Amino acid sequence: MKILEKSGFAGLLLLAAFSNAHADGTIKTALDGTFAPHAMPTLDGKVEGFNVDLVNLIGERLGKEVDLTSAQFSGLIPALQAKTYDFLAAPVTVNEERAANLLFSEGFMDTNFAFVVPADVPDFTSLEDFKGKTIAVNKGSAYDSFLREREGEFGWKVESYGTNTDAVAAVLAGRADANLAGATVAAWAAKQNPQVKLSYEYPTGLVWGLAFRKDDVEGRNLIDKVIECLKIDGSMATLSEKWFGVTPAAGATIVTPTKGYGVPGFEGYSEDDHQPSCELN
Template identity: 85%
Template sequence: MTFLKKSGLAGLSMLIALSTAHAEGTIKTALDGTFAPHAMPTLDGKVEGFNVDLVNLIGARLGKTVDLTAAQFSGLIPALQAGTYDFLAAPVTVTKERSANMLFTEGFMDTNFGFLVAAGAPDFTKLEDFKGKTIAVNKGSAYESFLNEKAGEYGWKVESYGTNTDAVAAVTSGRADANLAGATVVAWAAKKNPQVKLSYEYPTGLVWGLAFRKDDVEGRNLVDKAIECLKIDGSMAKLSEKWFGVTPKEGTTIITPTKGYGVPGFDGYVDDDHKPSCALN
């Protein structure tokens, strides 16, 4: 499904300076429209979510119309490389393998793992606190692999379910002490369901970035600057509160600009001293 959305969001009076090549036109981008709360279908056949809002804020900063396509994630990267899209609005974890084939903006969010527990459960502040607990997880996911790999060390019991929704239900019914999934996924579940609450967040050290073709350094840098602006003007914090019910902590990637362009330590990163700003320059 494809739709055009012209951003007219209030409070976006400052535009990042654009080069001639990127000054006019439409941003063509895409994401997986079934990855809640980053993107999910609406009753009128469109999509909504954190990354939908994010790309429209970027479009507003760059003075462009956003042409956003919702498609299966497996087809997004090949379509980007074929030139169908200018960049991907989908959250893509930056890895060494991916950075060898694509350019990435700086991280717009940490890709941490999150534990979800019953609303009345005690606070858990480290992995050791889950020793002897039963943890529900989506079968076949990276979170299931993580739990199984560390089960001997931490002594927890892993219960796998066909969907993460079923894993959350195991917590609310008392069949499991916790659910492990992506931090934003469990935050969304806690926001919707008062029977559960967020618990310990396990840092992976990885981030989500927006992916570009290797030859589009100029486009990547423009969008990187837009993300920096959205971090410092409070827009990213507002998106976090809207979609995850979480006020970001100081120093987290979602509100902290990264020096240079791209993700430090990965291919395509450019170390320079430009100052993050929302001003015309």
């Protein structure tokens, strides 16, 4: 996958910085190519999606070629640790366990949950609004566990399906009142099916970041700066609108640079007073 070199002073400064951290002219990275809309196969055998576009923009800003591999998620972190990749383009939820073994860029997106409901029903504004409703969910997912742990409190009925596509189909067929999934997956479902719409979004307080090896502080810090640039120049908002059909709210992680490097509150975070900019050295 070739990336055209970005012209201009900002691109040259970023390129010089990245060259110190990674000597060759190629960014080697990988993601799970079956996690729509972040990455998904195309009819011509390639892969497309939000995170594909994101890593391509990173390559463009750095004037680097991008060698992007599609692989099963379970094998990505071991391959990163084995230095097969410079970092992972996959969306990886930053948590305490992972932060103990990996470095992370600042969050590029919140990992919230979201409900999908029929397009013609009134808006839902809280979990309480779903009391007594039948909610379809992907069996064994974090969303399945979330709903079942709260069945007694909210009185909803949980119906589990083999895939989230099947769970959305249950809403379309009237067998369920709502579907719960990750916010981006829910947004993609609503974008693809005009008979449903996005509904209440539940904040988890967690974010997705790009994962690096513990010893690659320089590479992590540089990519962190590029992500900040993509937030402030409007690129991240454009990607959100393209893939999710959602214009990010002011203050959302996807459009708001984070102070320092990494994710505050987790191991590997480095406090720093640099000012987010697209002209970095």
